[in-house]
Amino acid sequence: MKENSSHPSNHSAPPVSPDGPLHEKQKLPEKKPWPMSWVLISILCFIAFYTLIMAFFRKQEDPFFPYEESMASHITPLLEAENWEPFTQAFLTGEFRESDSFSPRIPIIPTIVPQEELLEITIEAPPYTLLLDEIKAAPTIQSGEPYQAEIRWEPHEDFSLPRRLHFYRRDREFLIIPPYSKGRETDNESPQSFLFINPDALAPGEYTLYFLIDDNLREWSFRVAH
Numbered sequence: 001m002k003e004n005s006s007h008p009s010n011h012s013a014p015p016v017s018p019d020g021p022l023h024e025k026q027k028l029p030e031k032k033p034w035p036m037s038w039v040l041i042s043i044l045c046f047i048a049f050y051t052l053i054m055a056f057f058r059k060q061e062d063p064f065f066p067y068e069e070s071m072a073s074h075i076t077p078l079l080e081a082e083n084w085e086p087f088t089q090a091f092l093t094g095e096f097r098e099s100d101s102f103s104p105r106i107p108i109i110p111t112i113v114p115q116e117e118l119l120e121i122t123i124e125a126p127p128y129t130l131l132l133d134e135i136k137a138a139p140t141i142q143s144g145e146p147y148q149a150e151i152r153w154e155p156h157e158d159f160s161l162p163r164r165l166h167f168y169r170r171d172r173e174f175l176i177i178p179p180y181s182k183g184r185e186t187d188n189e190s191p192q193s194f195l196f197i198n199p200d201a202l203a204p205g206e207y208t209l210y211f212l213i214d215d216n217l218r219e220w221s222f223r224v225a226h
Contacts, residue, residue, distance in 0.1 A: 075121075075123060075166075075177070076168075078121045079119075079121070079168055079175070082119065082120055082121070082170070083170050083171075084168040084169065084170045084175060085168060085169055085170070086166075086167070086168055087167040087168055087169035087174065087201075088167070089197065089198035089200065089201040090165075090167045090174065090176075090195065090196060090197045090198065090201075091164070091165075091167075091195075091196055092164055092165045092193050092194070092195055092196075093193065093194050093196065094192075094193060094194070095194065096148070096150065096194050103138030103140060103141050103142070103145070104138060105136035105137055105138055105148075105149075105150060106136065106137070106138070106139065107134055107135070107136055108134075108135040108136065108137055108139075108149075108220045109135075109220075110132065110135060110211065110218035110219055110220045111218070111219045111220070112216050112217070112218060112219075113210065113216065113217040113218070113219045114216055114217070115212075115215065115216065115217060118175075118210060118217060122215075123177060123212060125212060125213070125214055125215045126178045126179065126212075131153065131154035131213065131214070132151065132152075132153065132154065132211070132213060132218055133152045133153055133154040134151075134152040135149055135150070135151055135152070135220060136149065136150040136152075137149035137150065137195075137220070137222060138222065139221075139222055139223065140222065140223045140224075140225055141202075141222065141223075141224055141225070142224070142225055143199075143202070143203075143204050143224055143225065143226055144199050145199055145224075146196055146197060146198060146199045146202075147195075147196070147197040147199075147202060147207075147222060147224075148194060148195070148196055149194070149195040150192060150193075150194055150195075151192060151193045151194070151195055152191070152192045153191045153192065153193070164179060165177065165178055165179070165195075166178075166179070169201075172205055172206060172207045172208065173207070173208050173209075173210065174197070174207065174208070174209045174210065175210050175212075176195075176209060176210065176211045176212065177212045178212060178213075202224045203224065204224045204225060204226050205223070205224055206221060206222075206223050207221060207222055207223070207224065208220075208221045209221065209222075
């Protein structure tokens, strides 16, 4: 009688992956980080490109100073009530523009005038030291000639040159108010500015200028001859 053998085969098969031999997982190559030198170069190139674009397309406008503008907008209506009007034909610069017909300048010592003698309101003086050392201007100019005054400021440890001035006019009087925020600092031992008034705004006659300094006004005058 033939016996059925149940003994397993002596040769065992190799282990097979559950997904089959063709789907065995393979290791991906390890990614290397981007060199930091290239990251830095990319950032610098972007900054340079952005700077060039901004410099080319940026509008050339006067800087905006919110505090100064708010103070000026507050004072202007009060001065307009006293018949002072904003005057745009005068400006301050650091460059002197002498013409062939310009009258010689002589030193002027302004008279100190309390604000209440000229104004019904009190205007706040700038919160930084601003002192006039000397003014040079012609007492008389010819009709059609701009008024040009050289202003020398007294040096001080907290001194700052004003960026600009606010001008108002009432008939033949000019009121000059420095800005309310701190101006650009300077190390110049003899800082100076030049005041210009457009000749188109100057008919023949006598004119008076008032400059706000330390809660008082400095007054001087000139004449436009025929």
